[in-house]
Amino acid sequence: MxxxxxxxxxxxxxxxxxxxxxxxxxxVDGPHFAxxxxxxxxxxxADPNRLYAAPSTGWHGQVIQxxxxxxxxxxxxxxxxxxxxxxxxxxxxxxxxxxxEFKRVWHLEPSLTxxxxxxxxxxxAALFRSVDGGRSWQExxxxxxxxxxxxxxxxxxxxxxxxxxxxxxxxxxxxVAISAAGVFRSDDSGATWRPVNRGLxxxxxxxxxxxxxxxxxxxxxxxxxxDVLYMQKHWDVMRSDDAGESWHEVxxxxxxxxxxxxxxxxxxxxxxYVVPIKxxxxxxxxxxxxxxxxxxxxxxxxxxxxxxxxxxxxxVNVLRDAMAVDAHxxxxxxxxxxxxxxxxxxxxxxxxxxxxxxxxxxLSVEVQTLP
Numbered sequence: 095m096x097x098x099x100x101x102x103x104x105x106x107x108x109x110x111x112x113x114x115x116x117x118x119x120x121x122v123d124g125p126h127f128a129x130x131x132x133x134x135x136x137x138x139x140a141d142p143n144r145l146y147a148a149p150s151t152g153w154h155g156q157v158i159q160x161x162x163x164x165x166x167x168x169x170x171x172x173x174x175x176x177x178x179x180x181x182x183x184x185x186x187x188x189x190x191x192x193x194x195e196f197k198r199v200w201h202l203e204p205s206l207t208x209x210x211x212x213x214x215x216x217x218x219a220a221l222f223r224s225v226d227g228g229r230s231w232q233e234x235x236x237x238x239x240x241x242x243x244x245x246x247x248x249x250x251x252x253x254x255x256x257x258x259x260x261x262x263x264x265x266x267x268x269x270v271a272i273s274a275a276g277v278f279r280s281d282d283s284g285a286t287w288r289p290v291n292r293g294l295x296x297x298x299x300x301x302x303x304x305x306x307x308x309x310x311x312x313x314x315x316x317x318x319x320x321d322v323l324y325m326q327k328h329w330d331v332m333r334s335d336d337a338g339e340s341w342h343e344v345x346x347x348x349x350x351x352x353x354x355x356x357x358x359x360x361x362x363x364x365x366x367y368v369v370p371i372k373x374x375x376x377x378x379x380x381x382x383x384x385x386x387x388x389x390x391x392x393x394x395x396x397x398x399x400x401x402x403x404x405x406x407x408x409x410v411n412v413l414r415d416a417m418a419v420d421a422h423x424x425x426x427x428x429x430x431x432x433x434x435x436x437x438x439x440x441x442x443x444x445x446x447x448x449x450x451x452x453x454x455x456x457l458s459v460e461v462q463t464l465p
Contacts, residue, residue, distance in 0.1 A: 097464040098420050099164070100428055101145065102436055103132035106454035108147055110165045113449075117426055117440040120449045126168060127159065134415055136202050137462040141209035146228060148199035148214070156198050158214070158228045171228040175199070177220060179235025184218060185247040194218045194238065201415065203258035213284075215255025219246060219272045221284060234284035237270065242289060242306040249273035249309045249328070250374075256414055257313050261320045269323070269338065274309035277325070279338050290338030294327065311354045312414045316363035324366050324393070326356040326414075331368060333393050344393020349380045355417035359442060360425045364392040367419075367427060367443060369412040378409040386429070388443050402446035403437065410435070415458035422463060430456025 100111040100120075107125025126132075130149035138144035145161040147168070157173040175196060183191035197217040205211035214222040214231065220238045222231040237255075246253060254273060261267035266283040269290075276291040294308045309328035316322065325332040325341065330351050332341045345351035350370040359365035366389050372380050379385060383406065386399040410431035420426040427439045434453035437446045 098422065098426060099137070099142075099462040099464055100418070100436065100438070100449065101135045101137065101165075101458075101460040101462070102430055102453065102456060103135050103147070103415075103458035104430075104434070104454035104456050105131055108132040108135050108149070109450070109453060111436065111449050117420075117422070117438060120438075122450050123165065126165065130154075131198075132457065133198060133200055134202050134458045134460075136204060136460045138204040138209040138212075139206050140204070142462055142464050144204070144209040144227075146202045146204060146212050148202055150198050156196075158199070158224075160228050172224070172231060175214065175216060175222050175231050176233075177235075177238070178233040179220075179239050182238065183244055184253065185245055187247060191244065194220070196220075197252065198254075200254040200256045201258055203260060206260055206262055213258050213260075213268075215258050215270060217252045217254035219253050219255050219275065221255055221258070221270060223284065236280075236284065236286045237278060240278070240287050240289075242275070245306055246272065246275040247307070257310075259313060259315055259323075261315075262317045263320050267320075267337075269313060271310040271313045271325075273311065274328070275306050276308040276310055277313060277323075277338055290334075291341070292339065293334075293341035294332065295330075296328065312356050314356050314358050314366070316358045319363045322363065322392075324356050324358060326353050326368055328352070328374060331356065331393060344389070346389070346394035346396055348387055348396050349385075353412075354414040355412055355429065357417045357419055357427070360419050360421045361423070362390070362425075365390050365442070366392065367417065368396075369417065369429065371411055377411040382406055382408050384408040384410065384431075386427070386439075386443055386446075399439075399443040399446070401444065402439075413457060415460075416456050418459045418461040420461045420463045426461070428459050428461055430459045432456065 102109040107128045109124035127149040135147035147159040150156040201215040203213040210227040257271035259269040323334040410433035417429040432455040
């Protein structure tokens with residue numbers, strides 16, 4: 095029976111959780127990089143043993159780590175991500191211009207076909223690519239040098255490339271989401287980019303329907319239907335049916351349309367999941383009830399999934415990279431909280447159980463379905 099491997103990044107290290115296909119009992123391994131902030135770690139779709147991690151500390155800065163044995167051992171492969179394009183500036187909250195500077199890696203996205211190729215989304219917002227397993231990196235400077243770049247500004251958590259989607263059908267097509275600038279698409283493997291934000295509306299902008307400036311929290315796609323995209327935005331759950339050319343709202347009957355993660359069922363492209371929180375000022379579940387919401391219709395009609403989740407006095411948050419799905423039948427759904435719990439559902443969200451409690455605050459959750 096195939097195995098599930100859940101990769102968890104936290105404020106104080108990384109943890110690897112493994113279970114056989116029934117996903118009822120779990121082995122917890124870690125912490126790896128104890129004491130380091132691990133914003134993200136992810137496995138290669140092309141090689142189940144190849145993992146990449148992005149731990150950082152105030153003392154040692156950012157180091158890219160790689161494992162070739164499923165996380166049993168790790169090697170520090172590079173810590174020299176450097177902006178290679180035009181220096182430039184970006185906008186700050188008060189409208190002043192500030193120089194770009196590298197702060198940390200927010201997201202790692204391995205190639206769908208080559209275990210040695212991996213992308214890194216960083217703060218301040220830029221995109222890097224390595225083709226030698228993380229040992230050297232090249233900035234895809236066309237993103238940061240887009241003419242709108244000087245108008246990009248930080249969201250509340252900073253200004254970073256936090257989502258990278260690689261289209262499995264259209265060669266060279268990829269998407270990034272930037273907080274706070276919006277969604278950008280490339281059709282030439284990252285050489286050039288254009289914003290794809292038509293239909294987004296953000297009342298905090300001088301022009302609510304501006305081309306850029308939107309605080310997008312997360313985007314997701316199903317690999318069988320990559321022209322359909324889903325988005326959790328700073329207010330509003332959105333959907334695009336034309337590869338980002340236009341968006342429409344699908345928040346429907348959610349108790350709040352504010353949240354961070356969004357994900358798609360592995361086998362049902364119209365089934366999506368979000369975790370609403372009360373507001374942009376109060377980052378906890380509405381009414382103190384931790385509820386995942388599922389739509390089986392691609393949005394608008396939502397049902398609360400509560401079995402096994404705390405329904406009183408719960409004030410955790412679920413961050414943008416802290417939800418993932420596996421490819422088992424039935425599909426498994428996983429998420430981690432800022433309270434250090436990792437929850438799993440082996441029945442597509444109908445019921446939940448904690449895999450582990452009392453970890454440091456969870457920053458990211460990814461999952462591999464192993465042979």
